[in-house]
Amino acid sequence: MKVLPFKIPKPKQEALVYQEDFGEILYDQLHQHEEIQISYVVKGAGTLVVGDTINDYKEDDILIIGENIPHVFRSDRAASDHVIMYTLFFTKTSFGKDFFLLSDLNEVEDFFKRSTYGMKMNKNENSHEIIKIFNELKHQNKINQIASLLTIIDLVTNSETTPLSSFVYRKRYTDDEGKRMSAVIEHAMKFYYKSITLEEVAEIANMSKNAFCRYFKKRTNKTFFQFLIEVRIENACKLLLNKNNEHTISTISELCGFQDIANFNRKFKQLKGVSPSVFRAQY
Numbered sequence: 001m002k003v004l005p006f007k008i009p010k011p012k013q014e015a016l017v018y019q020e021d022f023g024e025i026l027y028d029q030l031h032q033h034e035e036i037q038i039s040y041v042v043k044g045a046g047t048l049v050v051g052d053t054i055n056d057y058k059e060d061d062i063l064i065i066g067e068n069i070p071h072v073f074r075s076d077r078a079a080s081d082h083v084i085m086y087t088l089f090f091t092k093t094s095f096g097k098d099f100f101l102l103s104d105l106n107e108v109e110d111f112f113k114r115s116t117y118g119m120k121m122n123k124n125e126n127s128h129e130i131i132k133i134f135n136e137l138k139h140q141n142k143i144n145q146i147a148s149l150l151t152i153i154d155l156v157t158n159s160e161t162t163p164l165s166s167f168v169y170r171k172r173y174t175d176d177e178g179k180r181m182s183a184v185i186e187h188a189m190k191f192y193y194k195s196i197t198l199e200e201v202a203e204i205a206n207m208s209k210n211a212f213c214r215y216f217k218k219r220t221n222k223t224f225f226q227f228l229i230e231v232r233i234e235n236a237c238k239l240l241l242n243k244n245n246e247h248t249i250s251t252i253s254e255l256c257g258f259q260d261i262a263n264f265n266r267k268f269k270q271l272k273g274v275s276p277s278v279f280r281a282q283y
Contacts, residue, residue, distance in 0.1 A: 015090065015094035015095055015146070016088065016089070016090050016094060016142070016145055016146055016149060017035070017088070017089040017090070018086070018087070018088055018137050018138070018145055019086070019087045019088075019089065020084070020085075020086050020087075020138065021083065021084065021085045021086075021087065022082065022083070022084050023082060023083060024075065024077065024081065024082050024083070025073075025074075025075040025077075025083065026044075026046075026073035026075055026083055026085060027073065028072060028073055028074050028075065028186075029072060029182050029186075030049070030070055030071070030072040030178060030181050030182035030185055030186075031070070031071070031072065031178070031182075032068045032069060032070045032071070032172070032173065032178075033067075033068070033089070034067050034068060034091055035067065035089035035090060035091055036064070036065070036066055036067050036089070036090055036091065036092070036112075036115055037063075037064070037065040037087055037088070037089055038062070038063070038064050038087065038088045038149075038152060038156075039061075039062070039063045039064075039065070039085050039086065039087040039088075040060075040061075040062055040085065040086045040087075040130065040131060040134040041057055041058065041059055041060065041061040041062075041063070041083075041084075041085050042059070042084035042085060042086060043059055043080060043082065043083060043084040044057075044058075044059065044075055044076075044079070044080045044082065044083030044084065044085070045057060045058040045059065045075075045076050045079035045080055046073060046074050046075040046076040046079070046083070047073075047074045047076065047189065047231075047234060047235075048063070048071065048072070048073055048074075048164070049071060049072045049074075049185060049189075050065060050069060050070075050071045050117075050118040050164040050165040051069055051070065051071070051117060051118065051164070051165030051166070051167055051168040051169070051220075052165055052166060052167040052168070052220040052221045052222055052227075053164060053165040053166060053167075053230075054227075054230040054231055054233075054234045055120070055164050055234075056234060056237070056238070057073065057120075058079075059080075060123075060127075060131065061120060061121070062120065062121035062127050062130050062131070062156075063118070063119075063120055063121075063164070064114075064115050064118060064119045064120075064121075064156065064161070065115070065118045065164070066112075066115035066116050066117065066118055066168075067091065067092075067115075068172060069116075069117075069118055069165065069168050070168070070169065070173065070178075070181070070219075071118070072182070072185060074189055076238065079238075086134045086135075086137065086138075088137075088145075088149055088152070090149065092112060095146070100112070107154070107157055108153050108154070108157060110157050111153050111156055111157045114161060114163070116168065117163045117164060117165045117166065117167075117168060118163065118164030118165050119156075119161035119162060119163055119164055120161060120162045120164055121156060121159060121161055122159065122160045122161060122162060124159060124160070126155040126156070126158065126159040127155075127159065129155055130152050130155050130156070133148050133151060133152055136148070166221075167220070167221035167222075169218070169219040169220070169221075177219075180205050180206070180207075180215075181216075181219065183204050183205070184201050184204055184205055184216070184224070185227075187200075187201060187204055188201075188224075188227060188228050188231050189231055192228065192231045192232050192235060192256065192257050193232075193235075193255055193256055193257045194257060195257070195259075196228060196257075198212070198213070198224070198225075201224055212224070228257075229267050229271075230271060232256040232257045232258065232267075233256070233267060233268055233271050233272070235256050236252050236253070236255075236256045236264070236268065236276065237272070237279065239252045239255065239256070240252060240276060240279055240280040240283075241280070241283055249261070249264075249265075249276045249277060249280075252276070253265075253276075264276070
């Protein structure tokens, strides 16, 4: 299976694809596809990398990932033993190149604009309505599924959302580029608690250190170590929010790869706006 680009399996001439994913993990390789993806997380939780940004996903989230945005889902098996996700895949030209350009559909332009960087629905009445629609999709024929898609787009358009990314590398990845980036991101997400060196990740990418630094920065708009810190902070958040976790903040800092508690507190506040202790108390 090619890592990048990823092809959504669908019969010829099928404009809209409805897919149900069940398993211990989702497709956890960095990938991109031409289809826009609207997903409802029925069960499960984990980390979602979209473009240049580390996010989390959890039960009842509504996620929209725009066309050709590199992304990867990494399931947290400690949070749930399996994942269920329902998804609709489509393109702006699925129903004809001019369909979404009709004056009757002017309002949906905002949806496509926001999907460029990916977005997560904020919890509100519209998100609850979208969940109801997703639960009905499997019982609908294709015409009703298309009608449901338009309703979902309308509900998202008229709702507040949170961007999933701030930068997206627009050039399509080659297979080799995809495998290289996927291996580097996988290494960071798997071994974030260890001391990771530039030599180490450059070797994984099969590049010199200088070439790797330029390569990673161009595609993510940040250095590898900025990315690694974000991975560490997101994992620290999970530990801080775990009700069964009695670790001190100092211990959490060490478990997430920080050798200096002061540096951990500083980086955490830069990314989350509050200190780890305030974050834990608030949530």
